[in-house]
Amino acid sequence: MKTELRKFFAAYESYHKVMEMAAAKYYRYGHFTGTIPLTTFTEKEQVEIADFLGVASSELLQKKKLTLKAWQKAYEESRFHQIAFEEAVELVTGQKLRTKGFEQAQKEAERKQYVDYFSECEGLEFVSPKRQLDFLRQQVTRTELDLLGRLIQALPKELTYLPVYAQQQLGNPHGLDRQMRIGKLFFTLLIDLCQLTRETNESATEYRSRIYQQQNLVVDDLMNFVTISNLVAKTQEGTDHPMWQGACEYQVIWNVPIKALLDIETVRPRQGNTVFIFENSSLYSALLTAFPVLPSICHQGQFRLAMWRILALFPETTHFFYASDMDPEGLQMADKIKQRYQERVQFLFMDQQSYLSYPSEKDISNSLPKLTSLIDPNLKAIAESMKEKKVASYQESLYEKYVAFLSKWEKSENI
Template sequence: MKAEEKQKLMQECLQYFRERPVYEKVFQKMRGKYESLGHIGGKVVLTGLSLQDKSQLGGFLQKDYTENQSVTISAEAFEICLSKSRFSDISLEELLDAYFGKKLTVKKEERRKKQEERDAFFAEVQSGYEDTTGAKWLQNTLKEHTTGYEILQQQYNNNPEILREILKYVFEAVKQLPRMEEKELLPVFAAKLTGDPHYFDASTVAERLLFIILSACWQETKDRELSEAERKNQIFYRAGILKDDLSNDTLVYGIRAWKHNGNLHKGIEGFFQEREPVRLTLRTIGTFGGVHAEREKIYLFENPAVFSVFVKKYPDCAAICGNGQPRLATLLLLDFLKENHSFYYHGDFDPEGLLIAQRLKERYGESICLWNYRADWYERYLSDVNLSEVRMKKLEKVYLPELLEVKMQMQKRKRAAYQEAMLDMLEPEKNEWITRSVK
């Protein structure tokens, strides 16, 4: 945002809050908190408020305070509401500076003393881990205020001793990772390290910090096709830790697998020899050193029913089913296979289905063919399911040339076409049978 635009937005923001007198009380108390804490944070409590005061607070903070005798507002909650408003480009500290016409200040001596105590605390925490990945991450985070800094600051202010224990265990965890071949369940890993299998449970401070450090180790960027939970699973998986080992799975047919020691995976081989589909969990995939199919082409499906009919009708083919949005197990298996195989993907002709196809194409590029995404197929198998405006809006994100033909027709018709109706037409092309055997 340009300086002129920021200044104009700030004036609008100040006008909004000055027209509502109750915020004078809020901001005065927040300034007092800043002076005592040395940073934006903490909570303020307001009492003796009129109904008009409560209404003004509720309008911005999206809460009903009508029946409250007192109102408690945290700086964090206020900043969240500010970030979701039309004043999202303005921070709470900037707002308070502008509101009072001067920079927020704290008593210099108190601030210096607190900074010295803080520096001494974090230096002591690193004792014994000076040259480790964890300690280097901590040093950089404290210096550059990168991801994780706010967690450290908040936890230090709340209880330094608890933070000391958490960082010691997180440093030790990072020191023992990665484990590339033998994957281990997170609760088992946590129990061995801390004595508590739930120490690194989801959303705990320990789990959040461990995830941040592991992400930094690989300089991990977000996979657009993964949800935040799936991305977290992927990071831990790369470190040799299984967070969601059994429910994260994929359905496959016609593949063979080898363990890290080079031995054939007899369980998977049994399903291959019997020509039966098998559901592979993340735990099982973690034992693979290699995966291959007998033929070069592998067919990918969004829908399990379509997958089932296809492999029964064409038992010599290899196929994988993502069951909707591909989860980490599906993507890891495809990552194994992409070097020696090409993929043919087919899914539903609806906005969500086109986006899944697009994300797979973005990830696997020339290794994947979007199979029969044609306007005539869309018209032939058009269903009676009307697409809502919310779903239609998702089509704006579809940009791949291979999908534009179907996208434009869908924008006209505003209806979906589903895989199940196309079963009779989903058959391997002739050149599928002129392929080399991969071993």
């Protein structure tokens, strides 16, 4: 009988549609009630419905709507009456009848059960209710929660590369990569654990590196480096680092990867308390040729973690002269270092007059929106002129001014 019922209702699209609408009414109200407008059916379908009800189609059309009560009554007088109407609806639609209220209650019970699990899962006690619900929406399983709890509990006490940590904990060096689901969830929890907000103009990569480093994890490889000259360092054991000393003695310009900075306690200029920081590598090379003992750093474009790491290793008595190209990106970087180190930073020929005196022909119109986030007043003054001129000013054009300044500085410092 059930097979026959399915075939019968499948043969008439109109009958199948009515049964689906009956299921929708049941979901909303918890029982079969209400009406269905006949305008949702074609003329042919309306005639079929009238036949099922045992009334003339003209009589049905006058009512302009079909009551579910009439449809259920007609069904219960049909040859399928031995099968309850509720079961018939389920057989035709292929789904169990359910109500909105029941689903909501079920979801609430599941939500409570899920949230309660966080208090049982060691290592995840800090997770906020908002984050718990976010994980529920992402369908993070209990097995995944257990794993995340273990990862948080096992965070290293000393600086460790993320792939090494992943290998230790998961047996897979790529297990905590950003592309991996557990890697994404793990990083989300680290954000909550660290409570570090993203700084103004801080790139997503810089912020990510800072979050990991806060928990003694390093994500950067050997290509994360900063170029230096005439700087010396002490190790964690308090001894002078021989490689840094040797580079100074032989006046070597070299790239220091983040890995080589992990065991360094302090960095300082070989002589004096001043360090010159340049963005442009070609200018840096030219100036070091003219001034081979200049204590200096070159970061070659956007700041990497290695740049921030080495700056943090200088004593607070160290002062920095900073110079970059005067374009929107250069002003952003200058603003970043100024906001972080305040009065310890002085700009070298990064002023409104220098910008106006040495313009290039490079159109920077598309990058001008980046200027709106600047904080430093002097940089904002340059930005106003830049918005008007819509061109950049590059460090190479200021070479003679740098040389004159460094010559005077070198004499005053007796270097």
